[in-house]
Amino acid sequence: MHLAHFVYRSARNHPESSLWLGPGIDINYAEGARRISNIAHNLLTLGAQRDRVAIMSKNRFEAFEIFLGAQAAGMAATPLNPKLHADEVSIMLSDAGARFFVFSPDFLEIAELLRPRHPEVEHWICIEDRDGFETYGSLLLGGRDAAPNILIEPDDVAWLFYTSGTTGKPKGVMETHRNLVSVVEQLRLCLFPHVNETDRVIHFAPIAHASATFGLVYLSVAGAQIFPELPRFDPPKVLESIDRFGATASFMAPTMVQMLLQVPDIERYNVESLRDIFCAGAPMYAEVMKRAIEVFGPIFSQGYGQSEAPSQCGMHKSEYDLSSPEKMKRLASIGREYPAVLMRIVDEDGQEVGSNVAGEITVRGNIVTPGYWNRPEATNEALKNGWLHTGDVGYRDEDGYIFITDRVKDMIISGGSNIYPREIEEVLLEHPAIDEACVIGVPDVVWGEAVKAVVVARDGFDDAEAVIEFCRERLASYKKPKSVEFVDSLPKSAYGKVLKKDVKARYWQNSSRAI
Incomplete structure (x- = not known):
């Protein structure tokens, strides 16, 4: 089982459903799967299975497309935060040993600066034609309908996710196909069992982060992926885009929700199409959640995880109830662990503590990374006796809801x-x-x-x-x-x-x- 299978399965079952939507863009699953197949075949012509494909792009469908194309080729997609400084990108390219660097023209200067420094990166590919660089269009040539006939193992790296370490040196978290397929399964089972091919998820948060993971849930059921091509998170334009494209879902960091709530006369925007907003990536203030539910309705779900274990537990929107004093207490909770996830809260000696006693959150399951890229010491520090130590301190109440109280690390x-x-x-x-x-x-x-x-x-x-x-x-x-x-x-x-x-x-x- 591998991630690109989601697209091919959806293309077989719902070929005419929209895959990519945006201003002037409507590509259905049948055509989208062909494009991804051509990308995968052409990448393998230029490189080899298990190569790393670095991607630096603003939110646009081609960035998600190359992400999936790399995975269909059995390569590790390596999306880079578009906010990074050129020197930080350089460190990550070297560490990953990337063979490809695919970028949107917004990062042309970074590509021009780094190309002389990185002879190991053999292919510099711009999503739009630019002199001196290989063209993204060349990856789409070939007319192939099927994915490459290669064996992709569940424990092959699908996504090499870079996160800074406490020493300041970035670490590549290896997220395997097994990890990410399990994440999708858990999210589908616990938070989004109702999604189907009529859904449309709109991307405002960077797809180099959790928005892509959320998008995978909708790829698995032939839901559309909307890229409104906003240059930044502009709250009024975000609300207008939701209305324009009839978006039913979105991933938003808590800050984004808070910014939307500050829009004057927010009630004049039509966002009735929204059925789900998934919040994760940072702590959610209870007061912000309360206000958000009052304004948008009970459409919010919340997830908790980290790069090393992207989806550990969460709160379904049905668990929030502003009319119930008991449920109001849960506004500050990150929810319960998912069925296929083991979570323990332990003391300094690694012994599990009881209800309402604070300790470090540790986790096991198919969602947990096998480790850091080329960092055995860091891997051994994070994964002790088979358990990932999250660095977060929290407690579990008598009903099984987990509350974060502090962070061990100073992030x-x-x-x-x-x-x-x-x-x-x-x-x-x-x-x-x-x-x-x-x-x-x-x-x-x-x-x-x-x-x-x-x-x-x-x-x-x-x-x-x-x-x-x-x-x-x-x-x-x-x-x-x-x-x-x-x-x-x-x-x-x-x-x-x-x-x-x-x-x-x-x-x-x-x-x-x-x-």
């Missing part, structure tokens, strides 16, 4: 993006006027958390904008600090370690948070 989640402080701290310490740095997440009404740098500077230096600009030149824009505070010293333990919890405390002490 910041801003607008659904994972940001690791040490990576930013290392950049800050390159600044000639900064002696010490501590990066934390602080409450933000729009983004959930915002990146804040607390620094010890020398010689009276206190130019916050210069520090932010220094980071902007060296990091992806979304990672740079939104604010900088200058202090005389940072609190430290007896061993000289900065007490980050103490630094964070005064920013969070008046914040009530439900995640």
